[in-house]
Amino acid sequence: MDGAFVGSASGRRFEKRRPIDNALLGHVHEGGRDEIDAAVAAARAAMEGPWGRMTVEERSALLYKVADEITRRFGDFVAAEMADTGQPKSMMEHAFIPRGAANFKIFADVVKNVATEAFQTPTPDGAGALNYAIRVPKGVIGVICPWNAPLLLMTWKVAPALACGNAVIVKPSEETPGTATLLGEVMNAVGVPKGVYNVVHGLGPNSAGEFLTSHPGVDAVTFTGETRTGAAIMKAGADQIRDVSFELGGKNAGLIFADCDFDAAIDSAVRSVFLNCGQVCLGTERLYVERPIFDKFVAALKVRAEALKPGNPEHKDTTLGPLISQEHRAKVLSYYEKAKAEGATLVTGGGVPQLDGALAAGSWVQPTIWTGLAESASVVREEIFGPCCHIAPFDDEAEVIRLANDTRYGLSTTIWTRDLARAHRVASKIEVGIAWVNSWFLRDLRTAFGGSKQSGIGREGGVHSLEFYTELRNVCIKL
Numbered sequence: 001m002d003g004a005f006v007g008s009a010s011g012r013r014f015e016k017r018r019p020i021d022n023a024l025l026g027h028v029h030e031g032g033r034d035e036i037d038a039a040v041a042a043a044r045a046a047m048e049g050p051w052g053r054m055t056v057e058e059r060s061a062l063l064y065k066v067a068d069e070i071t072r073r074f075g076d077f078v079a080a081e082m083a084d085t086g087q088p089k090s091m092m093e094h095a096f097i098p099r100g101a102a103n104f105k106i107f108a109d110v111v112k113n114v115a116t117e118a119f120q121t122p123t124p125d126g127a128g129a130l131n132y133a134i135r136v137p138k139g140v141i142g143v144i145c146p147w148n149a150p151l152l153l154m155t156w157k158v159a160p161a162l163a164c165g166n167a168v169i170v171k172p173s174e175e176t177p178g179t180a181t182l183l184g185e186v187m188n189a190v191g192v193p194k195g196v197y198n199v200v201h202g203l204g205p206n207s208a209g210e211f212l213t214s215h216p217g218v219d220a221v222t223f224t225g226e227t228r229t230g231a232a233i234m235k236a237g238a239d240q241i242r243d244v245s246f247e248l249g250g251k252n253a254g255l256i257f258a259d260c261d262f263d264a265a266i267d268s269a270v271r272s273v274f275l276n277c278g279q280v281c282l283g284t285e286r287l288y289v290e291r292p293i294f295d296k297f298v299a300a301l302k303v304r305a306e307a308l309k310p311g312n313p314e315h316k317d318t319t320l321g322p323l324i325s326q327e328h329r330a331k332v333l334s335y336y337e338k339a340k341a342e343g344a345t346l347v348t349g350g351g352v353p354q355l356d357g358a359l360a361a362g363s364w365v366q367p368t369i370w371t372g373l374a375e376s377a378s379v380v381r382e383e384i385f386g387p388c389c390h391i392a393p394f395d396d397e398a399e400v401i402r403l404a405n406d407t408r409y410g411l412s413t414t415i416w417t418r419d420l421a422r423a424h425r426v427a428s429k430i431e432v433g434i435a436w437v438n439s440w441f442l443r444d445l446r447t448a449f450g451g452s453k454q455s456g457i458g459r460e461g462g463v464h465s466l467e468f469y470t471e472l473r474n475v476c477i478k479l
């Protein structure tokens, strides 16, 4: 914080264990009220200092340097994130870490190219007025992040916040402290003024998370995580009427019509159900398959699920990582038990894979597929956040739209069909922030991203991020 590493005043620390084998990775200083107070003071001071006087072009150039420095230290970022999450190295190298760097360049460009409105307004005396808006930074932004794609999701918020001239205080997930800390080194190395990027490690309730979101010196909070945590954060900021941007949970449906490109739909389902061991907010936990291809689809997905290979993330042939923690594994396995109790037909999985040596102690679970559950089953209704899905048949378009929408969540959906008219029709009727047609996890980052219903508040991405990270100040000049 404030450009330097500091220990927690209370001396409190928490353990971070490796998901692959439960070995102790390290002890992390737990920030409390003192550290949050100090971080807020540092961030406010930074806004008053050289950072607050920089031009958009200067900030933008600095963010390019941040991206380049992440790329220069690519190996360190890959190693840190791999140790924290246990996910395959190839995913870190080809997706998560490059996107972390790219986020800074994207928002450095966006912020330079946004116009604001201006009107020549008539007045009774005929001279008129010029009425225009300027964008100003919102101030000090609290950034609370989850563990499932730590650098990518954190920089998705930090980059636009800094591009707009704010200062940030990041509270990374207690499960993934690594890359947020490394990013502090990057900020110092490229000359981001001290106090602009602060990290306070800690837990949620009665710890750094809660103290940050309830602090009166924080101007806005951007959060990615579980829906019920979002509710707690909203309550914590209610007295200050604080602006929030929330990216929350999902229970996303995949709609597979009989006329689809079958092989492509299976490839996509394998990714959207099992990528990152199912720990993807946009992942698919409910699949609805049109009846004529239902049996064939279930059989094909079973083969692909059973071919996934758990193991050491460094190995090239590893295609499945562990869950993030023993605690999360216990939660996912409790749903595996609930599925049994609720009368599911187990297609594959349902338990724990056998791994050799030290890996046997890691938080692994089997990729799991069920059929035969009622729509009221908890496994069909609640977000599990594991490598699992329920597959149900459907008979017509209206029915599958009703099934897909019968949830309190509204994050994303995937639609597989060759009928273009149907694709447009269905996409417009599913109550989600993003509907994919014949694809998944593909998006131009300049477009709006967010959730409907209880999957979020607000939109981030491109100019939409600027709406949250800036305020429009209206200036009216009588001519």
Ligand code: NAD
Pocket (backbone or CB within 6 Å): 144, 145, 146, 147, 148, 153, 171, 172, 173, 174, 202, 203, 204, 205, 208, 209, 210, 213, 224, 225, 226, 227, 229, 230, 232, 233, 246, 247, 248, 249, 250, 280, 281, 383, 385, 411, 451, 455, 456
């Ligand atoms: P989580 O809500 O448990 O924790 C997220 C963060 O909030 C952590 O840093 C945690 O310490 C902090 N936190 C917890 N309680 C808090 C409190 N009372 N006050 C302040 N901070 C608090 O979520 P998670 O388990 O880390 O992540 C998984 C969840 O995130 C899933 O529900 C997933 O769908 C969601 N997610 C959503 C998106 C999206 O874009 N919509 C992206 C990724 C993950």
